[in-house]
Amino acid sequence: xxxxxxxxxxxxxxxxxxxxxxxxxxxxxxxxxxxxxxxxxxxxxxxxxxxxxxxxxxxxxxxxxxxxxxxxxxxxxxxxxxx
Amino acid sequence: xxxxxxxxxxxxxxxxxxxxxxxxxxxxxxxxxxxxxxxxxxxxxxxxxxxxxxxxxxxxxxxxxxxxxxxxxxxxxxxxxxx
Numbered sequence: 757x758x759x760x761x762x763x764x765x766x767x768x769x770x771x772x773x774x775x776x777x778x779x780x781x782x783x784x785x786x787x788x789x790x791x792x793x794x795x796x797x798x799x800x801x802x803x804x805x806x807x808x809x810x811x812x813x814x815x816x817x818x819x820x821x822x823x824x825x826x827x828x829x830x831x832x833x834x835x836x837x838x839x
Numbered sequence: 840x841x842x843x844x845x846x847x848x849x850x851x852x853x854x855x856x857x858x859x860x861x862x863x864x865x866x867x868x869x870x871x872x873x874x875x876x877x878x879x880x881x882x883x884x885x886x887x888x889x890x891x892x893x894x895x896x897x898x899x900x901x902x903x904x905x906x907x908x909x910x911x912x913x914x915x916x917x918x919x920x921x922x
Contacts, residue, residue, distance in 0.1 A: 757874065763881070778882070785904075787896055791840065792885040798846070799861070802875040813870055821868075 758803045758810040759836035762818045765796040770827045800835070807837055841886045841893040842919035845901045848879040853910045883918070890920055 766772045772795055779793040799822060803810035811832060818830045849855045855878055862876040882905060886893035894915060901913045 782884075782900065782904075787900060789887045789893075789896070790884050791887050792883075794883040796881040796883065798879040798881060800875075800877040800879065801865075801873050804872045804874050810872075813872070817865065817870060821865075 757838050758805060758807050758834060760801050760810055760814045761833045761835050762799040762814055762822060763796055763831045764823055764828050766827055767829050807834060840921050841888060841890050841917060843884050843893055843897045844916045844918050845882040845897055845905060846879055846914045847906055847911050848877065849910055850912050890917060
């Protein structure tokens with residue numbers, strides 16, 4: 757069993773309207789020392805595969821199903837391995 | 840400047856319909872060795888504060904604005920500190 761995280765965020769230079777709105781509203785609510793906000797989505801998947809195969813599947817799932825390559829980037833991180 | 844991650848996930852025992860649907864559909868699409876799926880949202884905030892104050896602000900932002908305590912839990916992680 758391998759546990760893998762796919763972290764999806766916006767490409768540099770792409771504006772995330774949800775993050776901008778949060779940043780603005782935190783300022784209005786008095787949290788005015790917040791200098792930057794970013795929002796990411798994490799998909800944590802467990803595979804009954806060896807690590808190498810699971811990494812390949814996670815890459816395929818990310819690229820084919822989860823991200824929009826025009827605006828998103830992703831990182832894949834192995835967070836746990838067990839027999 | 841302190842960089843803090845607020846990781847929001849579902850409480851144990853609360854069903855996440857988006858994660859269940861993803862799990863089901865991955866199976867249909869041939870990714871049938873995916874045993875479990877979890878989805879989390881990350882808010883990464885930079886504060887122009889000392890770490891202790893920033894942690895307190897992040898906790899307040901998470902509890903008052905970002906989570907629904909009936910279904911969500913959160914973790915706060917300091918991911919960077921600089922002068």
